[in-house]
Amino acid sequence: MDYLTKKWKMWYKSLDVNHDGKISLEDVEESRNKFTELHHLLGDKADSVRADMQKWWTTYILPASGGEVSEEQFLSRLSASYNKDKAAFKEEMQKCFDVMFDVIDTNKDRSIELSEFIFAFKAFGHENEELVTKAFKLFNAKDEMVPLRDIVSAWVQFVTDEDSSKRDYVREAFESGV
Ligand SMILES: [Ca+2]
Numbered sequence: 233m234d235y236l237t238k239k240w241k242m243w244y245k246s247l248d249v250n251h252d253g254k255i256s257l258e259d260v261e262e263s264r265n266k267f268t269e270l271h272h273l274l275g276d277k278a279d280s281v282r283a284d285m286q287k288w289w290t291t292y293i294l295p296a297s298g299g300e301v302s303e304e305q306f307l308s309r310l311s312a313s314y315n316k317d318k319a320a321f322k323e324e325m326q327k328c329f330d331v332m333f334d335v336i337d338t339n340k341d342r343s344i345e346l347s348e349f350i351f352a353f354k355a356f357g358h359e360n361e362e363l364v365t366k367a368f369k370l371f372n373a374k375d376e377m378v379p380l381r382d383i384v385s386a387w388v389q390f391v392t393d394e395d396s397s398k399r400d401y402v403r404e405a406f407e408s409g410v
């Protein structure tokens with residue numbers, strides 16, 4: 233459980249887009265604005281991506297009301313859900329990352345390429361391209377692309393797997409300072 237808690241803390245930190253120590257609607261705003269700007273999305277396309285991102289945040293990260301979640305609240309919600317039913321928790325996290333990477337895969341080829349990976353990290357406030365590029369390489373990209381299902385399962389492992397002896401690319405990425 234300690235290992236998972238440690239990884240959930242990393243996850244929380246990674247979602248604090250404006251680096252003010254807490255997750256709030258400001259992070260939602262900043263991430264979706266950055267994301268649509270980086271991809272030069274305009275008009276209806278931009279609106280629908282902004283709506284999809286907001287829905288992701290408010291479904292999986294932020295509580296139903298208040299528009300803010302502290303690290304403590306975030307950790308206690310995750311651990312309650314995990315301890316109640318591990319299989320259901322894993323299913324929920326699978327959905328969480330399926331939805332997120334569906335948005336990140338802007339060209340809809342069911343793969344994540346380096347530029348999509350970099351833009352996604354930038355949108356979440358992780359600007360260091362060199363470190364993000366190194367992190368991308370952990371996923372053993374073939375032809376410079378990683379299948380959506382592989383990248384999603386790496387994230388699901390990151391937030392649901394207590395076995396610290398298994399290699400965890402997402403943890404390694406965050407530990408590298410991404
Ligand atoms: Ca914040």
Ligand SMILES: [Ca+2]
Nearest residue numbers: 337341343344
């Ligand atoms: Ca893609």
